[in-house]
Amino acid sequence: MKKLLSLLLVTVLLLSAGSALAASKVGVVMPTNSLQRWNQDGANMKEQLEKAGYEVDLQYANNDVATQVSQIENMILGGAEVLVVASIDGSALGTVLAQAAENNIKIIAYDRLLTDTPHVDYYATFDNYKVGTIQGLFIEEKLDLKNAEGPFNFELFAGSPDDNNARYFHGGAWDILKPYYESGKIVVKSGQTEFEKIAILGWETKDAQARMDNLLTGYADGTKLDAVLSPNDSLALGITNSLIAAGYTLDDFPLVTGQDCDVANTQNIIKGYQAMSVFKDTRTLAAQVVTMVDAILKGEEVPVNDTETYDNGVKVVPSFLCDPVFADINNYKELLIDSGYYTEDQLKVD
Numbered sequence: 001m002k003k004l005l006s007l008l009l010v011t012v013l014l015l016s017a018g019s020a021l022a023a024s025k026v027g028v029v030m031p032t033n034s035l036q037r038w039n040q041d042g043a044n045m046k047e048q049l050e051k052a053g054y055e056v057d058l059q060y061a062n063n064d065v066a067t068q069v070s071q072i073e074n075m076i077l078g079g080a081e082v083l084v085v086a087s088i089d090g091s092a093l094g095t096v097l098a099q100a101a102e103n104n105i106k107i108i109a110y111d112r113l114l115t116d117t118p119h120v121d122y123y124a125t126f127d128n129y130k131v132g133t134i135q136g137l138f139i140e141e142k143l144d145l146k147n148a149e150g151p152f153n154f155e156l157f158a159g160s161p162d163d164n165n166a167r168y169f170h171g172g173a174w175d176i177l178k179p180y181y182e183s184g185k186i187v188v189k190s191g192q193t194e195f196e197k198i199a200i201l202g203w204e205t206k207d208a209q210a211r212m213d214n215l216l217t218g219y220a221d222g223t224k225l226d227a228v229l230s231p232n233d234s235l236a237l238g239i240t241n242s243l244i245a246a247g248y249t250l251d252d253f254p255l256v257t258g259q260d261c262d263v264a265n266t267q268n269i270i271k272g273y274q275a276m277s278v279f280k281d282t283r284t285l286a287a288q289v290v291t292m293v294d295a296i297l298k299g300e301e302v303p304v305n306d307t308e309t310y311d312n313g314v315k316v317v318p319s320f321l322c323d324p325v326f327a328d329i330n331n332y333k334e335l336l337i338d339s340g341y342y343t344e345d346q347l348k349v350d
Ligand code: BGC
Pocket: 035, 037, 111, 112, 163, 165, 203, 232, 233, 234, 259, 260, 280
C-alpha cells in the first residue's frame, strides 16, 4: 500500500511538472510575404513545429532589414530557444545574432546562408549550385547545344547580390553554358554576362522587366532571342511580361528558366510562356528544419549532409542540403498536383 501511494505521488508530481513546463519557443523569420514561396515555407514550418509541440513565433519582414533585426530582438526578449532565419541580406544580421548567441539561442540559417558571422550553428537549404546546374542543363538539352550549330541568342539574369544563394545559382548554370559562350555558339548581344551587371537587387519582378525592356530596345536590328537564363520565378515573370509586350508569341517564345514553381509561373509553363522551373518542395525543407530544431532542443546530434561547401567568411557552416528537381510541362502534374502541393484548381489557366 505504501509503495502504491508513493508511486501515485510520484506520478502526480511528474504530471504537474509536465503541465507546468512551457513548450520551447522557436522564432522563425522570413524575408517577405510578397513572394509565394516564403509564405509556403513559413506556413509549413509553423504547422510542423507546432505539431512537434513547439511554440512558434513566425514573422515576415517585408524585405526590410531593420524590420527583420527588430523582429529577432523581440524573439530574443520573448525567450526563443532556437531561431530559424531566412535573411534578406545575409551579411547584415551580425550584431543581433551575437546578441542571440549571448542568450544561448541556437541559430539555423534557412535557405539563405548567414554570412560574416560566427553566430550561425546550422544551415538548411536546397543544393543551390545544383539549382543552377539544372537550369543550365535544361537549356543545353532543349537547344541541343552539344550538336546544333547555332549561334543562339541569349540574355542572362542573376538574383539579388545580397543573397548568398544568387552566386551559387548563377555559377551552377554558367558553368554549363559558358563553354558555349566562349566558343561562340551562344551570343549575348548586350555583352552583359558578369554577375554584377545582370543581378537584380531584391529579386524584383518589375526591375527584371525593366532590364529586359531595355535590352530588347537595344535590339535595333531585330535580333530574336532563343533563351533567357532566369535564376528564379519572380524574375522570370518580369522577363516574360517584357517579352510578350515586345511582341514575342508562342510561336517564337524564347526558353525562359525559373525556380520555385510559383503558381503564376507554373501557369505560364502550362500556357507555354516559361520553359521550366526548379521545384524546391518547401514541405521537405520545413520537415528537415523541424528535425534539426528537435535534435537541438533534445541535445541530440543534428543531422547534416554537407560540412564543406558553405563557408560564410568566418566558418564553414554544417549544412543539410535538400534535392531540387526540374519541373516542366511534362512532369508538373505529377510533381505538383499528384503530390498535393497544389490543387488542379489553383493551376487552372484561362
Ligand atoms: C531562394 C529562391 C527565391 C529567391 C527570391 C532565394 O534565396 O532560394 O527560392 O526565389 O531567394 O526570393
